[in-house]
Amino acid sequence: MTLFRQLYSLLFGLFLLVIASLGYVQFNETRSFLSKQMESDLNNASHSLGLMLVPALEAGDMATVETLVNVIFEGGYYQQVELTWMVDGKQQTWNNAIRVRGVPQWFIDLGFFxxxxxxxxxxSGWIQLAKLKITAHPGYGYNELWRIMSNTIIVFSILFLIAIITARFGLSWILKPLNEIAEHAKSVARREFGPDMKPPKTLELKDVVEAFNSMSAQLKQIFNALDEEVSELRTKNLVDGVSGLPNRQYMTGRIASWLSEPSSGALILSQLTWLEDVHRRYGYQxxxxxxxxxxxxxxxxVSGAGETVVARISAYEFAFLLIxxxxxxxSKYLQQLLRTINQEMVKAGCKPNEDYGIGITERSSSGDxxxxxxxxxxxNALQLALREHKTYHWYESSEQQLFTREQWRDKLVAxxxxxxxxxxxxxxxxxxxxKYLQREIFCQLQVEDKQVHAGQFMPYVELLSMGSLLDRCLIEKIVEDRLxxxxxxxxxxxxxHQSISDVKFHEWLGQFLKENHHRGLLTFxxxxxxxxxxxxxxxxxxxILRDSGASFGIDHFGRQFGSMNYLQSFRPAYVKLDQSFAQFDDNERNTELCRALVNVAKGLDISVIVTGIQEQAQLDRFIPLKVNGYQGFILPPEELK
Known part of the structure; x- marks a missing residue:
């Protein structure tokens, strides 16, 4: 129960107790007053009637006696009058039933009077003429008690409603700073650091707000320091200090990730020996x-290709990964690369198309x-270009393509x-x-009674901009097959990538997930x-995924050079550490980089899964880092029937 409800309930209970106490006192006082009044009236009536009946009793005039009693009895304030003649013991009785108008019978049955x-x-003198017994009628008491208590309850109810409404708005206004503190605390718990709260006028809450602002600032500073630590470690481990480009270690890891994913592309190596001539002539600076x-x-x-990674892998050697x-x-990328190198050679005072070589090889679709x-x-292609004094050499693969681009288009559409x-x-x-944390789904294509793995057809899905269609098809089939x-x-x-950027796919996915009972077991x-x-x-x-009850994660975490601050706004359920980190050498600097990446994610309560694990020795390196799970061919994929 919230503090507001506790205070509200306390005030509600106290006010109700006060009203009930006042009502109880009012009820008892009113009943006591009415009882005394009826008793006083009864005494007066008994005395007056006794004096009035003396002459008629002395004369033995029964008719006059009845007339006098009826005058008093018919007023309705008396339930019974009983007269006993002392001469002959004759007894006369007058009765009035207990009926009260405007008062519920259940109230009368409670017997308050x-x-x-x-x-x-x-x-008459020393002579006893008769005995007179008068019983009061409670109707007057019930009538007055019901009227007074009804009015009292109405007034108390109105005051009660006014009080609880006033208390609600008053407590809301008084506790508003406390509610802001609670929301701010929830944001801090989610590692969302917004602007500082304004100190309230309430002295006690002012101290609390200032403490929260200080704590939030310190936590924000800690996470920013973690982010900066990751950037520094990546720069130190994976970036070449002179060129500012990724180094050999990063490029090797990216190539490993590239080969493990369904993709196509090429690798270009260039050796720029003319830089040695610049060094000899002008110095290292x-x-x-x-x-x-x-x-x-x-x-x-240098543009014209999709995702491109440029790295300096040695003093005069550069690598270009085209994905x-x-x-x-x-081929277009190669021409731009040659033109750029020649332009820089001319600026440095060197002859173009000399003292450098380029080797190109394409990735095979076999996946081996x-x-x-x-x-x-x-x-090998680079060394051949240098020996033959050519600007480049293209390693020709003997592998035959399964289909042409247009054939792939037709087959993928079908x-x-x-x-x-x-x-x-x-x-x-x-x-x-x-225990298994999740299962990642992979697809294969059935073409002419052959199983074509994703590494062969996914490059064409990207090239032909069919990513949204493919993702939609696969998600529908996952639900249809009741996986x-x-x-x-x-x-x-x-x-x-196309699905992520396609607004129409977003709308379809949100509607599809709401219409199908996925039980929250789909994650993207x-x-x-x-x-x-x-x-x-x-x-x-x-x-959209959150609103639809599905979760999501970040793949290839740590691959890109940039800030990790996006984790605070996206709040994924998990991140998958890029496969390249599993390929790194087991040294202190690489371990510290992995540890910093894991700490950034786990500091935001995000699970960390390490990928690319092929053997137990690789997994043993990550266990001390407190990762949550692992994935790789140490647990090979299973066929679904």
């Missing part, structure tokens, strides 16, 4: 400045490539329309137990890159 009677002897300017140009002017691109896009193999192919997809799922296990009824854990669905994963590239769309989608 006892029977009041007076018995007297009528005498000019060389470093040239590298810095070249790096900025490579990031700013989700075809050969035509890779490793980091070392694709780096080896790119390096597969989506007919829902020709099959599912696998992979368990995410809780660290230290055998949520087969397990007790949530089922995680990865959303494509958003890649971290989407949050940085389209924050408003991600925020709108997350709001």
């Amino acid at each position: 006892p029977t009041i009677d007076r018995e007297s002897t009528i005498t 000019v060389r470093d400045e040239t590298i810095k300017l070249l790096s900025q140009r490579l990031q700013e002017n 989700n691109v075809e050969r035509e896009q890779t 490539a490793t980091v070392s193999s694709i780096l080896g192919k790119a390096d 597969a989506i329309n007919n829902k020709q997809f099959r599912f696998r799922w992979q368990a995410i296990q809780q660290v230290g137990t055998s 949520v009824d087969k397990v007790e854990q949530p089922i995680a669905v990865n959303l494509t 994963e958003l890649p971290e890159s989407s949050i940085y590239s389209d924050n408003s769309a991600c925020e709108a989608l997350c709001r």
